[in-house]
Every structure is written in structure tokens, then in C-alpha cells.
Amino acid sequence: MDLGHVPANHRTSPVRPGSGASARAGSAQHPPRVTSGPTLLIGLAKCGIAGCGCGMTIRTGKGGRYRYYTCNARTNRGATSCRCPSVRAEQLDELVMTELADRLFAEHELVPLLQQVLDTSSEARLRKQQEVEQCEERLATARSRLANLHDAIENGTVSSRDPDIAGRIKQRRTEIDALNTMARTLRQQIDVGPTRITPAAVARFGTIVRKRLLHGDGPTRQNIARAFIRTVTVGPNITITGDPQSLAHGAAAVARSKGVVPSFDREWCPIDHKDGHSNHWVIWAPLSK
Numbered sequence: 001m002d003l004g005h006v007p008a009n010h011r012t013s014p015v016r017p018g019s020g021a022s023a024r025a026g027s028a029q030h031p032p033r034v035t036s037g038p039t040l041l042i043g044l045a046k047c048g049i050a051g052c053g054c055g056m057t058i059r060t061g062k063g064g065r066y067r068y069y070t071c072n073a074r075t076n077r078g079a080t081s082c083r084c085p086s087v088r089a090e091q092l093d094e095l096v097m098t099e100l101a102d103r104l105f106a107e108h109e110l111v112p113l114l115q116q117v118l119d120t121s122s123e124a125r126l127r128k129q130q131e132v133e134q135c136e137e138r139l140a141t142a143r144s145r146l147a148n149l150h151d152a153i154e155n156g157t158v159s160s161r162d163p164d165i166a167g168r169i170k171q172r173r174t175e176i177d178a179l180n181t182m183a184r185t186l187r188q189q190i191d192v193g194p195t196r197i198t199p200a201a202v203a204r205f206g207t208i209v210r211k212r213l214l215h216g217d218g219p220t221r222q223n224i225a226r227a228f229i230r231t232v233t234v235g236p237n238i239t240i241t242g243d244p245q246s247l248a249h250g251a252a253a254v255a256r257s258k259g260v261v262p263s264f265d266r267e268w269c270p271i272d273h274k275d276g277h278s279n280h281w282v283i284w285a286p287l288s289k
């Protein structure tokens with residue numbers, strides 16, 4: 001085995017963008033445990049050796065007792081084709097789960113990371129609020145013009161049979177209907193939009209996900225990994241990346257759930273993660289024994 005090129009104390013940067021330095025040695029608090037569930041990172045793990053970048057598959061070793069993530073190039077073209085280390089599946093799974101729990105979903109990491117989303121949301125909310133107010137002003141104007149037309153008919157100043165007057169009444173009514181619809185839509189957007197991701201909801205979201213990462217069964221942890229991780233790059237160091245937008249969707253799901261614990265899977269995130277989002281979070285961790 002070819003593990004541990006990097007001293008265990010050589011922990012590199014914390015989550016970015018984030019709250020600043022975090023010197024905690026995250027995984028030390030959670031000793032590895034043996035699991036026999038699904039391999040959590042298939043489809044996410046890829047080789048980190050320059051010029052390779054292949055996906056990783058599972059191979060068994062030691063008479064089938066151990067499972068390893070191995071670079072596809074090594075599997076298909078032999079061990080000399082890439083110097084990417086094979087990694088015990090339990091070791092990598094555990095490392096990634098504890099790094100996520102400690103360095104991404106901990107409240108002091110998650111809240112600043114989502115701050116950008118929260119700020120944007122409150123701006124968007126404010127803009128929609130202003131649009132609702134403008135809508136209501138226009139509604140008031142349209143209603144008073146319609147009332148004036150009706151007054152004029154009542155006073156006998158104009159005739160309701162006048163095609164011009166009938167046309168103007170019809171126009172005002174159409175305008176009022178459209179403005180009512182617009183105001184209703186805007187109010188719905190303000191009510192159900194991601195604008196309700198409060199810091200408290202973010203904290204609750206972090207607690208739920210941490211619990212599942214550290215204590216969930218195999219399928220539960222696999223769901224979390226697939227919902228929030230974009231790539232796990234394996235070399236002498238492990239690099240985990242993901243999209244803050246998927247975190248924002250998760251926090252929004254918790255904010256909306258009102259006590260019911262939501263499940264997280266990729267389906268509720270409509271964003272195509274394969275598109276290069278320049279803005280993503282990154283965790284680096286040394287691959288050590």
C-alpha cells in the first residue's frame with residue numbers, strides 16, 4: 001500500500017470560502033469504524049494524479065477481506081500506468097464523512113459559507129417587496145380611475161352605451177386583474193422562496209446532516225455524499241469539492257420542512273453540477289494512515 005506521503009499534522013487550508021482559519025484536527029475525534037455498507041464515493045472519487053484524472057472503482061484485496069478505491073487507469077492498463085495510491089474504502093469513506101461533518105456542516109463553518117446566499121436572498125426579497133408595493137400603487141390608481149368612470153355614468157356625465165366609455169371600463173378591469181395576479185405571484189415568491197433560510201435554519205440543517213454523516217447507516221451517508229459532494233480527488237492529499245448552491249437548497253428544504261426532517265438527494269437540486277461553477281467550496285485533507 002502506498003499511503004501517507006504527508007505527515008498527519010500537515011493539515012492544509014480549511015473550508016473556502018469560509019469563516020477563516022480553523023486549526024481543528026477534525027477526524028481525530030471520530031475513530032474509523034468498519035462498515036460493510038455501500039461504497040459511498042463511487043461516481044464522486046477520481047484520481048488526482050496530474051495527467052490522469054480517471055474515475056475510481058472498487059477492487060477487493062487481501063483475499064476479499066478489504067475493499068479499495070483504485071484508479072481506473074491502474075485497473076484497466078496495469079499498476080504502472082498511474083501512481084495514484086489505492087485507498088482502503090473504509091478509510092476514504094470515513095475520512096470524507098468526518099471532514100464534511102467537522103469542516104463543512106459544523107455551524108461555525110456553514111453559516112459564513114451560506115452568508116452569501118442569505119445576503120443575496122434578503123436582497124432579492126427586498127426587490128420583490130418593492131415590486132409588490134409598486135404593483136399595489138398601480139392597482140390603487142387603476143381602481144380609482146374605474147371608480148371615476150362609474151361615477152361619471154351615475155352622474156349622467158357620460159353614457160355607459162358610449163363604446164369609448166365601455167372600452168375604457170373593460171381596459172381598467174383587465175389591468176386590475178393583471179396587477180392582482182402579479183401581486184399574488186410576487187407575494188407567493190416572497191413566502192416560499194429561499195429567502196426564509198434564516199441562520200437558525202442553517203444551524204438546524206448542519207445538525208441534521210452532521211448526525212447522518214457520523215451516525216447514519218450506509219445508504220443514509222451515501223445520500224448525503226451524493227447530494228452535497230461534487231468531487232473527491234484522491235492523491236497524496238484528498239480534495240473534496242461541492243457547490244454552495246446545493247447547501248442552500250438543503251438549508252431551504254430544512255427551513256420549509258417545519259419539524260419534519262427532510263431527505264436530501266440530488267433530485268431537489270435542479271442545478272447541473274457538471275457545469276463549472278466557479279464558486280465552490282473546497283476541503284483539503286492529507287491522506288494518512
Ligand SMILES: [Zn+2]
Pocket residue numbers: 047048049052053054071072073074082083084
Ligand atoms: Zn490515475
